[in-house]
Amino acid sequence: MSDARSAPRRRLGWLAGATTFLLLASMLAAGPAPALTPCTSPPATISQAKLTPGTLGTGLTTLDGTTPVPFDFEVVGTIPDGWMLGLDAIVIHVTGPSSFLDATGGVFFGMSGSPTYVNGKLAGAVSGVFWDDPTFGVLTPAKAMLEVLESAQGSPLSLARTIRPTEEVRRAMARELRVAPSEVTGTFQQLPTPLGVAGLPPAKVRELQARLDERGENFFVYSGSAARASASAVTPIPFAPGEPLGAAISYGDASLYATGTATFTCGDYVVAFGHPFFWDAPGEVSLGLAGAEGLMLVKGGQGLWPGYRFALLTEPRGTVTQDRFAGIAGVVGQEPSAVPVRSHLMSRDSGARRAGLTEAIHTWGWWLEYIVWGHLWLNYSAVLGHYPAEGTADLAWTISGTTAEGPFTISNHWMTYSEWDATDVIWRLLSAIDVLQFNDLEDVTFTGISTHGTITKDELVGEMTRLRVASTSQPDLRSRATLLARPGDVVTVQALLDLAEGGTQAITASFRVPRGTSGDHRIVVRGGKERGLWEDFSSFDDLVRTLNGGEHPDDLVIAGLxxxxxxxxxxLIEGRDAFRLRIVR
Structure with a gap:
């Protein structure tokens, strides 16, 4: 199945959310997904009441590769309602083994969801860190993790962005650190969520980071690699507790994904992360569920940022279907819905061609637009052999989808020249997607987007300098201020253009004077005008007609009769000229 529903009927743009510092998750947003059946055989858990200060336990996480390794911890205390009302924060101190601390420095980005055990029973999942000393972390209680599998949705709430230790916890931490309680001044924070994006250069990574920061999000964007697997090629491999787990917003050329850690499995279900992906915990979601492999781990330490694990996606294994305050849940073996984004692009300069494919899985809000932009920008770059700069690009597209009334298709094209980035042409397509995504008339389900286009370093622009005109009654083609014609005559117009790259070009067009025409008429010859796409549409059919029509900057338009x-x-045709058409009998 390949589809994605449009966002709710309001413009959301870049979604505003909390700037929470949560251990490794990725960006999610709400969207419909199959309801989950609650887990009927959950792992044995230890009562939170038994997690008193001094309680010792072990945990599992992965540093590199896919094999979990153990770590030791001691319970420091509990901060009631630390993350939110009804969701306590259990403070732990990671105490070993020494090889683990030497490699990690303590809790690290990517450790989210790492299961912890006391006497062989699940105690909770790692979900936060003490920024000043990452050997101190936070657990989400096991009971809350089990409730993630329940399908009932609650009212949107907000998690705390920071947690101040209670005085009891502060004193316990001071004893562990062998310092005075007054020296324990920091807070527990939710770490930035690492978001891997494929192929983008540092400047584009910074742009995405800045936009997310402006919207109050708190994500750590980094350059990852493309996940070449297909959403339809799901391999139902179960996850082991402590194993890296990936969540894909998209697969293919423009891959966007995050990796965390699996907490436990139950039948075909897996629960992970210990915190939500998206900070209002929307409930039902749809993301690609994938295996992951740790590539490298950068050590953190006291007075430093916590460490972070870079990981790559491996095989797709199913679908993430639940996003809750205490974690995420996925179904192994379930194929996610995806919108295929295809492109066939060519460089006019070298003749290089590329057929590209990205599968957009999470398409709610602005995500589909961003995925389409990333896909086309990367593929234009590939045929150029370098990142886009000054030049001219054209792009034709077909958007397929359905509404309650049936299927629809949008087909159009655009052409632009830019001194800075020829791929500005992409924004016209994104505007069309935006209009469909946020229209107030029909809920839209996207089923596919296909494109083809070219790009060149040249400035393909022609400036109109003069006109030559003729008619059946005055057949000599030349410059005239006034042209005589009779009803039924064929009028010929030749526009002469000076080309930006040198030389001239003549474009010839003709039209017939309607019978019954009389008087004088001013005929204007010009390039096509850009029309804004956001307006009040009378119906969805009117919207479709608008998106399928309109003038284009590479049109030659003759208007007036x-x-x-x-x-x-x-x-691209710039400039305009005009002549008077006088109807004679």
């Missing part, structure tokens, strides 16, 4: 349009001209 009806309208004649030639397209495309393979260059």
């Amino acid at each position: 009806g309208r004649t349009r030639l397209r495309p001209q393979d260059l």
Whole structure:
């Protein structure tokens, strides 16, 4: 199945959320997904009441590769309602083994969801860290993790962004650190969520980071690698507790994904992360559920940032279907819905061609637009052999989808020249997606987006300098201020353009004077005008007609007695000219 529903009927743009510092998750947003059957054979858990200060336990997490390793911890205390009302924060001190601390420095990005045990029973999942000393962390209680599998949705709430230790916890931490309680001044924080993006250069990574920061999100964006697997190629491999787990917003050329750690499995279900992906915990979601492999781990330490694990996705294993305050849940073996984004692009300069494919899985809100932009920007870069700069690009597209009334198709094209980035042409397609995504008339289900286009370093622009005109009654084609014609005559117009790259080009068009026409008419010859796409539409059919029509900057338009349009001209037409058409009898 390949589809994705549109966002709710309000413009959300870049979704505003909390700037929470949560251990490794990725960005999620709400969207419909199959309801989960609650787990009927959960792992044995230890009562939270028994997790008193001094209680010793062990945990499992993965540093590199896919094999979990153990770590030791001691319970420091509990902060009631630390994360939110009804969700306590259990403070732990990671005490060993020494090889683990030497490699990690303590709790690290990517450790989210790592299961912890006391006397062989599940105590909770790692979900937070003490920033000043990452050997101190926070657990989400096991009972809350089990409730993640329940399908009932609650009212949106907000998690705390920081947690101040209670005085009891502060004194216990001071004893562990062998310092005075007054020296324990920090807070427990939810770490930035690492978000891997494929192929983007540092400047584009910084742009995405800045936009997310502006919206109050708190994500750590980094350059990852493309996940080449297909959403339809699901391999139902179960997860082991402590194993790396990936959640994919998209697969393919423009992959976006995060990795965390599996807490426990139950039948075909897996629960992970110990905290939500998205900070209002929307409930039902849809993401790709994938295996992951640790590539490297950068050590953290006291007075430093916590460490972080870089990991890559391996095989797709199913679908993430639940996003709750205490964690996420996925179904192993369930194929996620995906919108295929295809492209066939060519460089006019070298002749290089590339057929690209990205599968957009999480498409709610602005995500589909961002995935489409990333896919096309990367593929234009690939045929150029370098990142886009000055030049001209054209792009044609077909957007397929359905509403309650049936299927629809949007087909159009655009062409732009830019001194800075020729791929600005992509924004016209994104505007069309935006109009469909946030229209107030029909809920839209996207089923596919296909594109083809070209790019060149050249400035494919022609400036209109003069006109030559003729009619059946005055057949000599030349410059005239006034052209005589009779009803039924064919009028010929030739526009002469000076090309930005040198030389001239003539474009010839003709139209017939309607019978019954009389008087004088001003005929304007110009390039196509850009039309804004956001307006009040009378119906969804009206919206579709608008997105399928309109003038284009590579059109030659003759207006004044009806309208004649030639397209495309393979260059941008600038300027305008006019002549008087006098009807004689």
